[in-house]
Amino acid sequence: MRRRCERVTEGTDGTGSRTLLNRIYTELYITEGQSEEVNTQHEVMQLEIKMETLHDTPIRCQDVFKALPYQQRHIRVVLTNGVAGVGKTFSVQKFTLDWAEGLENQDVSLLVLLSFRELNLIRDEQYSLLTLLHVFHPTLQKVTAEKLAVCKVLFIFDGLDESRLSLDFNNRKVVSDVTQKSSVNELLTNLIQGNLLPSALVWITSRPAAANQIPPSCVDRVTEVRGFTDPQKEEYFRRRSSDEELSNRTISHIKTSRSLHIMCQIPVFCWIAATVLEHMLTTEQRGELPKTMTDLYSHFLLVQTKRKKNKYHEGHETSPQELTEADREVLLKLGRLAFEQLEKGNIMFYQEDLEQCGLDVTEALVYSGVCTEIFKRESVIFQKTVYCFVHLSVQEFLAAVYMFHCFTNRKTKVLKKFLGNKYVDSTLNDFLNEAVKKSLRSKNGHLDLFVRFLHGLSLESNQRVLGGLLGQTENSPEIIQRAINNLKKMRTNASPDRSINIFHCLMEMNDHSVHQEIQEFLKSENRSKKRLSMIQCSALAYMLQMSEEVLDEFDPKKYNTSEEGRRRLIPAVRNCRKAQLGGCGLSETDCEVVASALKSNPSHLRELDLSDNKDLKDSGVKLVSAGLESPNCRLETLRLKSCSLSEISCSSLVSALKSNPSHLRDLDLSNNWELQDSGVKDLCGFLQSPDCRLETLRSVHCLLLLEIFLHLGQHVYEPDLLLGPVLYLIINDLISIFDSLFRLESCSLSEISCSSLVSALKSNPSHLRDLDLSNNDLQDSGVKDLCGLLRSPDCRLETLRSVHCLLLSEIFCL
Secondary structure: OHHHHOEEOOOOOOHHHOEEHHHHOOOOOEEEOOOOOOOOOOHHHHHHHOOOOOOOOEOOHHHOOOOOOOOOOOOOEEEEEOOOOOOHHHHHHHHHHHHHOOOOOOOOOEEEEEEHHHHHOOOOOEEOHHHHHHHHOHHHOOOOHHHHHHOOEEEEEEOHHHOOOOOOOOOOOOOOOOOOOEEHHHHHHHHHHOOOOOOOEEEEEEOHHHHHHOOHHHOOEEEEEOOOOHHHHHHHHHHOOOOHHHHHHHHHHHHHOHHHHHHOOOHHHHHHHHHHHHHHHOOOOOOOOOOOHHHHHHHHHHHHHHOOOOOOOOOOOOOOOOOOHHHHHHHHHHHHHHHHHHHHOOOOEOHHHHHHOOOOHHHHHHHOOOOOOOEEEEEOHHHOEEEEEOOHHHHHHHHHHHHHHHHHOOOHHHHHHHHHHHOOOOOHHHHHHHHHHHHHHOOOOOOHHHHHHHHHHOOHHHHHHOOOOOOOOOOOHHHHHHHHHHHHHOOOOOOHHHHHHHHHHHHHOOOOHHHHHHHHHHHOOOHHHOOEOHHHHHHHHHHHHHOOOOEEEEOHHHOOEOHHHHHHHHHHHHHEEEEEOOOOOOOHHHHHHHHHHHHOOOOOOOEEEOOOOOOOHHHHHHHHHHHHOOOOOOOOEEEOOOOOOOHHHHHHHHHHHHHOOOOOOEEEOOOOOOOOHHHHHHHHHHHOOOOOOOOEEEOOOHHHHHHHHHHHHHHOOOOOOOOOOOOOOOOOOOHHHOOOEEEOOOOOOOHHHHHHHHHHHHHOOOOOOEEEOOOOOOOHHHHHHHHHHHOOOOOOOOEEEOOOHHHHHHHHHO
């Protein structure tokens, strides 16, 4: 294990370039829990909407099985999440190396490290757990079932997102003997659930979108690898170079570009940026350092084609080289592979996938050096090789290079397959326009970064860097300006989050006009006079949510813009304390953003007004409810007045409030006339929970109000029942909770209602001092019942208001 983990590769497959892990390892920021962004969000977008925070208690990777000081629990199964390239595998290797060298976790007797890539290759075969260990780790041949039962074992399963297994935790047979043969699926599920080797520790790593394959009930701790904090980014750049001035210049440049600085949360991206910047700063190149992602990746591709081996730390080139024809041919084939697999959603490939794109695996990938740092080759069991790009963004960039090449060289068949019937003989503007529209139609945004790169590649400066790889292109200033203007005017039905990508496309084209306009707008004292365009709203939303200053209040209606413009502003809700979204016509996609704000880590929202949004529907309320039940949610006030809440909506809301009840203080459900009794009763069940801290609830539903009184007890002194008729007062214990005042003015009390009220007052009459029954058409029989109460020796009533003469005369008699 020490030999296996002591050397690592930073994005390269060349065995001669493996680096000592302890020389380059920089402590990663790992926290308990996770920032629960919508899992369908593109991972780069997750970084851009995630506020970097140090509020959480960080956990060293070596301590993932150790409870925090305030936790009294045994941790057996740990699930670690993190976006691609953020350092999950490095964390696993660091844990393993420290264990193998006798430095950490010496209570573990045996550590078994397996990747899901390896397990994929035997998914259809039958093994016992003991045989599985012997096959993957031949040095364990002498380990018997008896030894396995008495020693402390740790299983590490790396890369759940790459799994092709069908992990079924519901319909599986129980396997409890380590010598019992079963499918790999069943071995894993039984091991995780504790049926098989119940004393064994299990650690699973995964990208966020795949983590839900493991039921929460099976996991004792969830952690998230968030990559590098700002100080850790700087430490990384300093550790990899002995030249202090070079490190300082690299760090300084990264800070000048917001997009590069954000992406450097990912260690792999730090490596890409460092590779390019160190090369440019130490050669005779005098060009401007890259500030956009397209510019950076164009230089990265060029650097990799120049270096036949990964030895950028052993010497530096002094003159630029042009791409050879062989380089161009291989890169375009790689681009085709990247694009075709990106459309399918694949990040892992096999030899047959490469061969379909005309790639000679042996010559082109293993020996040429063109791909050694762009492409990773993972040698797994039985010597079958799995390939992947060093990071998803590299795959997206190469895919964009290939597609742009197809456009400039009029590869009609490829373009029609990508754009459909929209492609005839389109101009650059048409091509980019249709590509953006297609990306916006994607539910999970898998083409968003690809489209950013397409726009960046339209610039002559990036085409020049790539040395003719893209072919002859139209990039006159007039054509580029036409494409920029088209982006600024683009309308879309996509979610507000996804619409921000249009603004990013502008930035990749080096058009900073919208960014500058919004900066001036934020400095202006007369903001209400400035009418904002849709693209300006997207830019403003992005800048507000990325601001280090949290807004006290955010109200889209205060901005002078169109209805669609207001919707595009909604992402700013992630960085405010009070969100006034009442009457904004919120749709289901808008609710995804609101839910994301409630799930963010940290979540700044304390007050949320969603009133008068009649189109929320059950699906929208369900999304908001998912945000409310997040452990990160700290919401104190929620207003859902006049939202046409149904029984289903109420059920979703109740479920969320029950799972995370302690923060909400004020809930407004008034003017929701469609609430059914069953939904109301569910909500009352929440109100009766000992964890509920609700102080105010507004509703026109009388049964709900009465139940609230029962629950809130002496916190309530003036219940407001003036908004609607009292239906049937089911209040046997109602009056006991009031210290003094109970108002039922103008409530259209019926004879039956009065009888119920009297029954309650007679059963517990001693607390009530003031009772207001004025403006109720009370009938004689009900009044007589009430007078019977008034004569009771236990009655402590001091004031009773009523216009009923019989009742008044009875009072005088008393």
